[in-house]
Amino acid sequence: MNQPFVCGSIETPAGKVPGVESKLNFRDRLGTYKVRWAIGRMRYRIDPGLYALGAPDADSPVLISANFKMSFDLLREALAGRNAWILVLDTDGINVWCAAGKGTFGTDELTRMVESSGLALVVRHRRVIVPQLGAPGISAHEVQKLSGFKVVYGPVRAADLPEFMDSGMKAGPGMRMKTFTTGERLSLVPVEMVHAFKTLLMVLPLVFLLSGFSGHGGFVSNALRFGGFAALGLIMAIAAGCLVTPVLLPWLPGKAFSLKGIWPGITCALLFLSMRNATRSLPAAGWLETAAWPLIIAGVSAYLAMNFTGCSTFTSLSGVKKEMRWAVPAQITAVALGAIFWITSIFV
Amino acid sequence: MGKLVYIKDVVTLQLDGEGCTGCAMCATVCPRAVFEISHSKARVADRDSCIECGACALNCPAGAVSVRAGVGCATAVINSMLGIKTSGCDCSIDQYELNEKIPAKGGGCC
Numbered sequence: 001m002n003q004p005f006v007c008g009s010i011e012t013p014a015g016k017v018p019g020v021e022s023k024l025n026f027r028d029r030l031g032t033y034k035v036r037w038a039i040g041r042m043r044y045r046i047d048p049g050l051y052a053l054g055a056p057d058a059d060s061p062v063l064i065s066a067n068f069k070m071s072f073d074l075l076r077e078a079l080a081g082r083n084a085w086i087l088v089l090d091t092d093g094i095n096v097w098c099a100a101g102k103g104t105f106g107t108d109e110l111t112r113m114v115e116s117s118g119l120a121l122v123v124r125h126r127r128v129i130v131p132q133l134g135a136p137g138i139s140a141h142e143v144q145k146l147s148g149f150k151v152v153y154g155p156v157r158a159a160d161l162p163e164f165m166d167s168g169m170k171a172g173p174g175m176r177m178k179t180f181t182t183g184e185r186l187s188l189v190p191v192e193m194v195h196a197f198k199t200l201l202m203v204l205p206l207v208f209l210l211s212g213f214s215g216h217g218g219f220v221s222n223a224l225r226f227g228g229f230a231a232l233g234l235i236m237a238i239a240a241g242c243l244v245t246p247v248l249l250p251w252l253p254g255k256a257f258s259l260k261g262i263w264p265g266i267t268c269a270l271l272f273l274s275m276r277n278a279t280r281s282l283p284a285a286g287w288l289e290t291a292a293w294p295l296i297i298a299g300v301s302a303y304l305a306m307n308f309t310g311c312s313t314f315t316s317l318s319g320v321k322k323e324m325r326w327a328v329p330a331q332i333t334a335v336a337l338g339a340i341f342w343i344t345s346i347f348v
Numbered sequence: 349m350g351k352l353v354y355i356k357d358v359v360t361l362q363l364d365g366e367g368c369t370g371c372a373m374c375a376t377v378c379p380r381a382v383f384e385i386s387h388s389k390a391r392v393a394d395r396d397s398c399i400e401c402g403a404c405a406l407n408c409p410a411g412a413v414s415v416r417a418g419v420g421c422a423t424a425v426i427n428s429m430l431g432i433k434t435s436g437c438d439c440s441i442d443q444y445e446l447n448e449k450i451p452a453k454g455g456g457c458c
Contacts, residue, residue: 135377135403310421317418319355
């Protein structure tokens, strides 16, 4: 009850149920924004249990959700102007699809929560609407056997729920398909960038330190001039793997994500080298340094692109394992070789 | 833009046509439109689109579908190999592979 988005409560035969509105306020939207930037993402959770959206009665539909607040907010926002019960499962603050994969959004948790919320007292019907992407964790026939409630799989996207419910629980064209549109891919970019930059911050001190030994000037001035450029090279590698690759994903050549990530990596490496050589305050890059950057930037970009498989909606574990068998050794070789070339170029 | 498809000829999806009762639950839960129902039987119509999430196997009342379910996530594979338990979205591959008795779990990871 004592949560900022709860407004009032509804009296039911199973006790008081906290009420919520479908309209999201500034605080809800700010929360979503922060999570997209990886701020408090693993702690963005609500209390599991039954909630009343609007003014539901014993005949209102029951929708199942996860206790990741973004999942819950997307659901209630989609149900504007409707009365419904929302039963929130305890998924440790993980979204429906991922939690279903882990089994925390699962048959056991659903039947346990139906029981503990007293749902059978609150509604007259015996039907719950489960998001389709919850199906990897839920066995519909098992739930019916264990709880007496029939599972109806709703659409993939919460936004399609009104149409789905109004057409007698029938999924229209496309409602059962998980897409991966440019907008969907872009929304995942900030979290990936933040994670990559955290790793970069650990490497940068070493990069600046080594750069101090470059050229003929003073140590500090060299560290800043050469190190600054090296940092730019690494930032461009992150941009290639975490931004350009996701945006251009459907059009980049290759099926393996590592392969897709190589093309933006090589492009960024060439761009970087031309910027490097156009800078008059620095001596032109020697052949060792010129060879180092494409290896480092393309290698890092391919690695980051490979890790985007987990964000994507169309990769299989068998495929990822097949890709990793050749891609991981290739990435390690490229980056290690590039690093050796770059460090050698400083000291020779 | 057509359907995005990952590496071909790798997935572990198996459908036992004999056991299928034609209830169409597999086609309902599949987010990749892998199944087609014709003449009251399910058929794997687009095998390479399968992401091995395991929803079909878990929701087949006849037990006619099987798949080695898991998350198609390189980070999870790396974390499992390095023994990292708590990072990012916390998926691990071991949970599927060590528990082969649990019929089907899986899904897209965060």
